Amino acid sequence: MKKTVLTYGTFDTLHYGHLRFLKRASAMGNRLIVGVSSDKFNLEKKGKLPVQPWNERVEALMMLNCVNAVFEERSWKQKRDDIEFYNADILVMGDDWKGKFDDLNDICKVVYLPRTPGISSTEIRNILRKEKEDVEKIGNGPEEEEQDGQQAAVAHRDPQLPQFQGRDGHL
Numbered sequence: 001m002k003k004t005v006l007t008y009g010t011f012d013t014l015h016y017g018h019l020r021f022l023k024r025a026s027a028m029g030n031r032l033i034v035g036v037s038s039d040k041f042n043l044e045k046k047g048k049l050p051v052q053p054w055n056e057r058v059e060a061l062m063m064l065n066c067v068n069a070v071f072e073e074r075s076w077k078q079k080r081d082d083i084e085f086y087n088a089d090i091l092v093m094g095d096d097w098k099g100k101f102d103d104l105n106d107i108c109k110v111v112y113l114p115r116t117p118g119i120s121s122t123e124i125r126n127i128l129r130k131e132k133e134d135v136e137k138i139g140n141g142p143e144e145e146e147q148d149g150q151q152a153a154v155a156h157r158d159p160q161l162p163q164f165q166g167r168d169g170h171l
Contacts, residue, residue: 003029006088006108008073010037012050013124014060017116024113025092026066033086034061035073045076051125083108 005028011018026032037045039054050057058070071082079101083091088108093101095112104110 003089005029005032005090007092008035011057012121017119031068033069037073
C-alpha cells in the first residue's frame with residue numbers, strides 16, 4: 001500500500017539541513033508532497049520576505065529525487081484540507097513545531113523530526129548580511145590570487161569526469 005507523506009516549509013536558501021529533513025521525511029512513505037510557503041504568507045508569519053522568491057524555491061525542491069510534488073502554502077488553516085486532498089498518511093514537521101499540529105492526528109499520523117544542528121536559513125542570512133557589511137566596510141580588495149598547485153574540488157555523479165579540476169580548467 002502506498003503511503004503519502006506531506007510536509008511544509010519555506011525552504012529559503014536551501015541547505016543540507018533541509019535536504020536531510022526531506023530525505024528522512026521521504027523515507028517514511030512512497031511519495032513526498034511539499035507545501036512551500038508563499039512569499040506573502042512568509043511575510044505575514046515571519047515579518048520578512050524570503051531571500052529567494054517562491055518559484056525559485058519550488059524549482060530547487062523539484063530537482064530533488066525525494067520530492068514528488070510541490071504546492072503553495074498560503075495559510076496556517078489549510079493543512080487539514082491539504083491532508084484530505086492529497087490523502088496523506090503522514091504529516092512530517094520539524095521538531096521546532098512539536099505539539100502544534102497534534103490536532104491533525106485524527107486524520108493522519110503526525111511526526112516531528114529533529115532539526116539538523118548547526119544550520120538554518122536564518123543563520124545563513126545572518127552570515128551573508130555580515131559578509132556584505134564587512135565588504136562594504138573594507139571596500140573592494142585585491143583579486144583573489146591563485147596558488148600554484150592548488151586544485152578546486154568538483155563534485156559530480158559521472159565517473160567518466162575527472163574528480164579534480166584546476167581553476168584554469170586543466171587537471
